[in-house]
Amino acid sequence: MRIDIFTLFPQWFNWFFQQRHLTNAIQSRGLAVRLFNYRDYSPLSNGQVDDTPFGGGAGMLLRVDVVCAALSGVYGGSCEAVREKLPVFLLSPRGRRLGSDLLDELAQRRDFALLCGRYEGFDQRISDHLSTEEISIGDYVLSGGELAAMVVVDALARRIPEALGGENSALFESFSPGLGGRREYPQYTKPASFQGWQVPEVLLSGNHAEIGKWRREHLG
Ligand SMILES: C[S@@+](CC[C@H](N)C(=O)[O-])C[C@H]1O[C@@H](n2cnc3c(N)ncnc32)[C@H](O)[C@@H]1O
Numbered sequence: 036m037r038i039d040i041f042t043l044f045p046q047w048f049n050w051f052f053q054q055r056h057l058t059n060a061i062q063s064r065g066l067a068v069r070l071f072n073y074r075d076y077s078p079l080s081n082g083q084v085d086d087t088p089f090g091g092g093a094g095m096l097l098r099v100d101v102v103c104a105a106l107s108g109v110y111g112g113s114c115e116a117v118r119e120k121l122p123v124f125l126l127s128p129r130g131r132r133l134g135s136d137l138l139d140e141l142a143q144r145r146d147f148a149l150l151c152g153r154y155e156g157f158d159q160r161i162s163d164h165l166s167t168e169e170i171s172i173g174d175y176v177l178s179g180g181e182l183a184a185m186v187v188v189d190a191l192a193r194r195i196p197e198a199l200g201g202e203n204s205a206l207f208e209s210f211s212p213g214l215g216g217r218r219e220y221p222q223y224t225k226p227a228s229f230q231g232w233q234v235p236e237v238l239l240s241g242n243h244a245e246i247g248k249w250r251r252e253h254l255g
Pocket residue numbers: 125126127128129150151152153154155156157170171172173174175176177178179180181183
């Protein structure tokens with residue numbers, strides 16, 4: 036899977052892409068990520084990327100001609116035709132809420148692009164003519180789409196077995212088919228007793244049939 040991220044702040048991702056599960060996913064070739072700065076493709080003087088909203092109002096909007104130039108520059112051809120080549124998802128609080136159903140759909144994709152907004156967001160024509168769908172990571176407003184893009188990438192990378200060092204943990208975690216789409220059961224580690232707070236006796240019993248039964252009964 037290849038994810039292309041368009042942003043004004045590619046440096047936000049420097050730390051993120053050094054994290055072990057992501058380097059694992061990338062080295063295993065299960066995941067490829069490319070970062071593109073809109074500013075590098077701006078057809079305007081001084082690398083301008085935004086402008087004030089028509090009709091007035093606070094802040095600045097990413098310009099449609101700039102995003103169009105970035106998409107054409109990266110994929111070739113007309114910017115409107117890019118979404119016929121690969122899905123172009125625009126990150127926005129107004130979008131479809133990211134959940135395991137949408138992640139399942141994204142995980143089926145071979146490649147897609149994520150457009151990160153900044154400031155007041157995007158000129159609406161970017162959504163109407165250049166993007167496939169808007170995606171939101173929740174009902175709150177972030178300063179930019181970069182954190183939202185990281186959430187999408189991180190959640191998808193966990194599904195690549197090599198990302199987690201070959202562990203099975205992603206197969207049996209909250210919302211996974213392994214747990215029937217339900218929330219994970221409570222987990223405990225040592226010490227078995229702390230300040231009188233006891234780990235459930237069955238988990239110390241070594242009886243795997245009983246442990247499995249307890250865990251199934253405690254799915255959320
Ligand atoms: C300050 S926000 C713009 C908010 C916009 N004016 C509004 O009221 O809906 C700037 C950018 O951050 C990103 N963003 C903010 N909140 C988000 C969310 N919940 N999910 C996805 N992206 C988000 C989007 O890319 C957005 O264009």
